[in-house]
Amino acid sequence: MNVLERFVAEPLQTTRTRRSFAIPGDAKQGLTLFEDIMVVRNGDSVTAYDRRCDHNGGKLVSQPGTNIASCPLHGWMFDAETGAYTNVAVRKTPLTVVKTDKGYEAQIDLFTPRLRGVGDQSVSIRFINHACVVVSFDGLSFATDPWLLGPAFCNGWWLKYKSPSDALDIVNQCDFIFISHNHPDHLHPETLAQIRKDMPVLTAGFATRSAESYVRDLGFTNVLAAEFGSAYHDPVSGLGFTVLKSGDFRDDSGLYFTVGAFSGLLTVDCNHLNFNMLPAPVTFLASSFSGGASGFPLCFTNLEQTEKLRVLARNRNAMIAGVKRYIEVSKPSVYMPYAGYFAEDPVRDEMVATNNLKNQPSDYSSLCKDTNTVLADPTVEDTYVFFGDKLVESYQSEVKEIGQPDRNYYAHAWKTFGDISFEEVASYFMSSGFTDNLIAYIGLSDEDFVARQIYRVDFRATPPSVQLCAPPHIQQVHDETGARVTYARIRTPAFVETIRNLLPWEDLLIGFQARFDRVPNVYDSEFWYHFTNVHIKQTARRAISDCGGSCNRISEAVF
Numbered sequence: 001m002n003v004l005e006r007f008v009a010e011p012l013q014t015t016r017t018r019r020s021f022a023i024p025g026d027a028k029q030g031l032t033l034f035e036d037i038m039v040v041r042n043g044d045s046v047t048a049y050d051r052r053c054d055h056n057g058g059k060l061v062s063q064p065g066t067n068i069a070s071c072p073l074h075g076w077m078f079d080a081e082t083g084a085y086t087n088v089a090v091r092k093t094p095l096t097v098v099k100t101d102k103g104y105e106a107q108i109d110l111f112t113p114r115l116r117g118v119g120d121q122s123v124s125i126r127f128i129n130h131a132c133v134v135v136s137f138d139g140l141s142f143a144t145d146p147w148l149l150g151p152a153f154c155n156g157w158w159l160k161y162k163s164p165s166d167a168l169d170i171v172n173q174c175d176f177i178f179i180s181h182n183h184p185d186h187l188h189p190e191t192l193a194q195i196r197k198d199m200p201v202l203t204a205g206f207a208t209r210s211a212e213s214y215v216r217d218l219g220f221t222n223v224l225a226a227e228f229g230s231a232y233h234d235p236v237s238g239l240g241f242t243v244l245k246s247g248d249f250r251d252d253s254g255l256y257f258t259v260g261a262f263s264g265l266l267t268v269d270c271n272h273l274n275f276n277m278l279p280a281p282v283t284f285l286a287s288s289f290s291g292g293a294s295g296f297p298l299c300f301t302n303l304e305q306t307e308k309l310r311v312l313a314r315n316r317n318a319m320i321a322g323v324k325r326y327i328e329v330s331k332p333s334v335y336m337p338y339a340g341y342f343a344e345d346p347v348r349d350e351m352v353a354t355n356n357l358k359n360q361p362s363d364y365s366s367l368c369k370d371t372n373t374v375l376a377d378p379t380v381e382d383t384y385v386f387f388g389d390k391l392v393e394s395y396q397s398e399v400k401e402i403g404q405p406d407r408n409y410y411a412h413a414w415k416t417f418g419d420i421s422f423e424e425v426a427s428y429f430m431s432s433g434f435t436d437n438l439i440a441y442i443g444l445s446d447e448d449f450v451a452r453q454i455y456r457v458d459f460r461a462t463p464p465s466v467q468l469c470a471p472p473h474i475q476q477v478h479d480e481t482g483a484r485v486t487y488a489r490i491r492t493p494a495f496v497e498t499i500r501n502l503l504p505w506e507d508l509l510i511g512f513q514a515r516f517d518r519v520p521n522v523y524d525s526e527f528w529y530h531f532t533n534v535h536i537k538q539t540a541r542r543a544i545s546d547c548g549g550s551c552n553r554i555s556e557a558v559f
Contacts, residue, residue, distance in 0.1 A: 003140065003175045004200040004224040007232040012242050014111040023048065025103030031067040031080045037095065037108050038062075038069055040080040048095040048106035049080065052275070055088070059247055059275045112277045115231055115240040117258035120388030125284060126170075126397065127378035129163045131186055131268060131339035133286065134170055137259050140237040142202075143174045144255070144266060145339070146195070147188040152342070154494040155409050156349065156511025157185060160341040161379070162401045168194050176200040180268040181252045182211045182540065184507070185342065192218050202226060204243045204253035211251065214539035247272025251542050256282075261388035265330055268339055269293075271322075278330045283389045284376075285332035290340025290358040291319040295509035298352050302521040308355070316359050323364060327371050334384065334391055335368055336376040337361045344512060345405040348447065352512045410447070413493035420444075420496045426466040428499040429457050432535040434464065436526050439481065441472045443489040444496075449515045451489050458483075459527075478519040486524060490514040503540050505531040 021037050023046060032039045038060065039048045051060045053071035060069035060078055067080045077086040084091045095106045123137045131145040148163040148171070164170070168191075171177065177199055179187050197219045203211040205225040212225040226232060226243040233240045241257035247270070254267045256279060267273045267287040294315070297308040327335060337359075344353040361377040368375040374391060376384050379400050385393040425442075438459045443451025456469040460483060474485040494513035498505065505528065508514050518524070533542055 002198075002200045002222050003234065003237075004202065004222055006234050006236055007224070008235060009227070009230050009232050012229050012231040013114045013116075015114050017110045017112065019108050019110060021048075021106045021108055022100070022102065023097070023104040023106060027103070031062060031069065033060075033062050033069070036110065037106055038080060039106070040067060042081070046097055046104050047080075047083070048097050048104075049078075049083070049092050050095060050108050053078075054085070054090055054092055059272065110277055112279055113231075113242055113244065113256055113274065114279065115242065115256065115258045115263070116233070117238075117240060117260050117263060119238075119260040121238075121260045121262075123259050123262045123264075123386045125264070125336075125384045125386075127336065127338060127382040128167050128170065129159055129161060130341045131180070131288075132167075132171070133266075133336075133338065134174060135257075135264065137237070137239075137262075140234070140239060141174045142176045142178060143171045144178045145180055145186040145268070146171050146177065146191050147185050148191045149194075150188070150190040151405070151409055152184040152188060153507050153511030154491075154497065154513045155413060156344065156494075156513055157342045158345060158405045159403045160343040162403045164398045172196050172199070174199070176202055178255055178266075179203040179211050179215060180254065180266075181206075181250075182214050182542070183269070186268070186339075187211060187214055189218060192220075198222065200224070202243075204228070204245070204251070206251045206253075208251055208538070208541040210539060210541040217539050244270075244274040246270035247275040262386050263389070265332070267326055273326075276325065276329055278326070280329060281331035281333065283332065283386060283391075284334045284336070284384070285326060285330055286336040286338045287323055287326055288339035289319060289323055289337035289361070289364065290342075291316045292356045292358040293340075293342075293510060295512050295514070298355055299509060299512055299514055300516045300518070300521075302516075302518060312355070312357065316357070319359055320363065320367070324367055327367065327373060331371075332373055333389065334374045334376050335364070336378060336384075337364055338378060341379075343403070345407075348405070348407070348410065349512055410493075413497070417493040417496035417500070420492075420500070422466075422468065425455055425499065429455075429466050430463040432464065432530070434527070434530045434535065435459055435462050436524075437483050438524060438527060439477060439483045439485050440527070441469070441474070441485070441487040442495070443471075443487065444492045445489045447491060449489045449491070452492070474517055474519045484522070484524060485519045486527075487517040488514050489516075501540075502535070502537040504533070504536050504542055506542070 023039055027041050029041050037048050038051055053060055053076050055076045058071040060071055062069050069078045079086050097104050097106045121138055126134045130147050134143045148167045151158050200222040201215050201220050202224050205227045215223050228245050231242045244254045246252035252270050254270050254273045256265050263282045264284040265282045269288045297303050297311045346353040381394045381396045383395050383397050436459045440457045442455040444453045445451045454469050456467050458465045474487050478485045491513045494508055
């Protein structure tokens with residue numbers, strides 16, 4: 001019997017906390033959203049609702065200029081004026097609202113997950129690389145998201161530090177692996193090819209089955225796709241855990257686990273994990289921290305350099321604010337910045353490597369000091385030992401060495417994906433099922449983004465028309481057609497691998513493998529959603545695109 005077969009599943013227990021929320025007396029007419037509640041005012045009448053979707057617990061977000069709030073998980077639409085959802089026969093129960101001297105007050109119930117854990121035992125957490133840590137205690141050990149070698153995101157990301165010399169041995173000796181989602185820096189096929197195929201794998205039970213399907217395609221057969229809202233307990237080792245969903249529409253997850261009095265929370269890359277309804281206090285918290293994981297704004301030529309630097313600084317500050325929120329809510333004794341130790345090739349991608357500054361673990365020193373939290377910087381000490389809920393020891397097991405890109409990967413990519421026929425490109429776009437008032441020019445480019453062959457794809461036609469063309473003047477095309485126009489110069493091997501294997505286009509962007517010009521300079525959300533979540537193979541899916549035919553997809557602008 002493997003360890004996953006020992007786990008006993010049961011409904012997740014939660015702790016209800018009642019919170020009072022002040023509503024200003026001068027609250028505007030119509031719908032206003034606050035952190036945990038939404039308020040609709042009609043004259044002197046004030047009604048409040050929680051922002052929890054009654055379908056699957058998503059957090060309702062407003063539709064600008066309306067009294068409609070929608071759920072980014074499955075698209076349920078709530079009409080705050082009527083108190084009912086518009087696309088299903090469900091009504092929401094209003095909160096109790098009382099008048100006060102300064103306005104109004106609403107009372108809201110928050111539900112945080114609770115796992116049982118009694119007794120003290122030794123638990124060690126060793127940082128291996130990026131988002132991979134190994135948790136060990138008496139009788140069991142598990143690893144998370146092993147990316148230990150090679151590049152990710154179309155050869156655009158490299159490990160900042162070399163993995164320990166025995167990293168693969170350490171992971172192969174674990175009792176199971178947790179895979180949080182299917183981004184290649186977390187579900188890394190090249191690393192997983194070096195892991196024994198009888199290794200039990202725990203992942204999230206996404207509606208799309210994205211991570212589970214991918215893991216099975218790689219040859220793993222002992223896979224548990226843990227259901228959200230369930231708790232699992234191992235009667236032999238005493239491990240308890242629940243997998244928590246990110247608070248947006250994306251297929252991403254985190255892990256909350258307990259071993260006796262010890263509790264750990266891994267938020268990974270999640271936005272608003274479990275809608276920020278998190279257990280507190282926890283012994284150990286780990287989250288992404290660095291930022292810099294997007295090709296926007298550096299890969300978009302329409303923006304001035306000063307604007308790019310402003311956006312990058314804003315994004316880094318937003319990452320710090322997100323970590324601050326996690327620490328405030330979960331109240332950890334120890335915080336480890338992880339899932340951010342990647343770098344760009346300083347030669348091949350010099351512009352990105354120079355400008356894409358990232359947060360460092362030391363940037364969280366003052367935050368941890370202010371919250372009386374121990375900062376566990378894994379670049380200084382990689383192993384942390386706890387007894388019960390107390391940190392008793394920390395040390396460095398192996399000196400961290402800066403990693404170097406293996407540029408042989410580039411030559412191999414050109415050899416494998418360096419050529420493609422017109423018919424294959426045309427078939428890919430014509431079979432995509434995508435139509436929009438958009439004309440896209442796709443320039444198959446060399447390493448320096450000089451286009452050698454350019455395709456004009458007109459998505460106004462059904463199916464889209466595809467033809468070879470000369471370098472475009474996109475402003476002129478926009479003026480003549482009224483369509484939005486994008487010119488994407490993409491390194492040829494990255495483009496060919498993406499369309500031949502039906503991979504998400506966001507990997508091209510996250511991996512800095514393209515340069516974009518666009519008129520007007522706006523985010524083409526429909527295009528990016530379709531070619532990242534719809535026109536892809538099932539195992540590469542990153543978000544819910546349908547819900548049994550009854551839910552509508554919500555566009556999500558990520559820039």
